[in-house]
Amino acid sequence: MRDVVSGTATGAMPDAPELLCIGEALTDMLQQAPDQWISRVGGSTWNVARALAALGARTAFAGAVSRDLFGDELVRASAAVGLDTRLLQQVDRAPLLAIVEQGEPPRYFFVGGDSADLHFDPDALPEGWSGEARRAHFGGISLAREPLASRLIALAERLKEQGVAISYDPNFRNLMAHGYEPTLRRMCAVADVIKVSDDDLRGLFPGLGLDDAMTRLRAFNPDALYLLTRGGGVAYLSRGDAACMARAPAVTVADTVGAGDAAVAGLLHSLHRHPDRPLRAHLHAALAAGSAACLQRGATPPEAATVSRLYDQLQAEGVA
Template identity: 60%
Template sequence: MAAEFPLMLSAGEALTDMIACGHGQWRSVVGGSTWNVARSMAKLGLATGFAGAVSQDLFGQELVRASADAGLDLRLLQQYDRPPLLAIVGESTPPSYFFIGSDSADLHFDPEQLPAGWSSSLQWAHFGGISLARQPLAGKLLGLARQLKAQGVRISYDPNFRNNMHADYDPILHEMGQLADLIKVSDDDLRGLFRSQDADWAFTQLRAINPAATVLYTRGEQGASLHMGELAWQADALKVAVADTIGAGDASIAGLLYSLSMHADREPRSHLRFALAAGAAACLAAGAQAPSLQQVEALFSVME
């Protein structure tokens, strides 16, 4: 008997970060915003699938292995005989990077090739990252988001601004914003997406796209807020020994999705605190981390 299909989905890019180590040496690390969210949800114990495509070479094989290790549903992961998508990270603090991926495997993801019945159990589907700024993949993912929304699946969206998102990204921001039940955004995202240094003004513009959406607004060391309609809840950032902040945003949205799914009766402030605890847990070790439920709950208990 085939295993049941996942309850949670993250769709988009899985890539390899090539991180400069000095003197012409590089370290490769599996990553990608949407893949990190999928891995984080799975690590928290949610039945999760990642829908995307990777190469068949050593970079793609490593992503497949890491997906299996994370407990992701591999039936939704596709492989193609195309080049890998690479993020070249010259500096980590502050991040300095560019992407290499002309005609790379991620662009060939085909939702039509997903197995029959794959979305029958889905509760949430997450979209975002650079996958929505890379055609023709962006168009495929938008179509998938529309299809799942019509099916009754709740949509989560983290634009996760990167330097390849220009004015031509605006229509995607607006459509995904309108489709989303949950939007995660940082102050840096807002400045980039709306091309303004006034993050508060940009946040007002974002809320106007879909006033009914729940919004998780993170501001680094200044903490975060959760917005539902006219109501908002604030929480301070957790004080932890930070190795780095890579992947903290991905872990925080995964934590919020976990809390909303598994503890629907929680007060909104508790959902917010759990999201912050997940983000803080991801900062305890270098590189993008998928913290365990035990790590997150330990930090969450300190905040309650």
């Protein structure tokens, strides 16, 4: 059985979202001690969606979650930050779980051989769901799990044909170690914005130095806007021959879970709301959102006021 949370399957969609995040929502199981675990809502693309909604953008998450306490909590947490839930489907399948071993950075493995996320059905979305879309974000493990991955790649290509700007964050995990390159090439080819970390580059291009790996990635789509985050709070934003570097503002870090996703949201929000900003200002927006996320434990959406304060600080200091 399948349903679409809060919405109808017929008729034009009122107040259709302008920003879409399409992929996986899951539950992180965090080890606190050898026999103690806690659960937290998460998922790369869903984290970006929540952060965008918290920043005030008209955003929807499209994906499937289970019809149980785990799925219900994902629906509740979506609504709590004002995320449009009309594209969120609940299905009678097991939840997708990420088992997170403690450490910095955290280490993950996933449980969900036939879990709810794999049963997302784009054809069941409400009529007019993409009519107002300006940007759509893809990435994470949803693009490494079939049959979902093929559906999402095809969906990204269709949205691109409609004039929707595509963003992509591979967010490398071990299940991408083999056979992922065709997906990487295809998604890079369609993407207007591509975000990677230095850890992503090491996983995607094993054996290559970071500079060579970045050159290899850029060759897949020389015209895209690239956000590269590196250790020590350093990030680069580039398009063609134009590039800039900046450092994140100093904050008291609770943890870094979800910081990369928040940085993506900060960049996309800046591009959406302030398209005429110079490259460095967009980079500052990304760093401000990522740093704000580090002030709270777990993949908690950054507070808009904190993001604005950190952005103003970076702009005033001209950090580079």
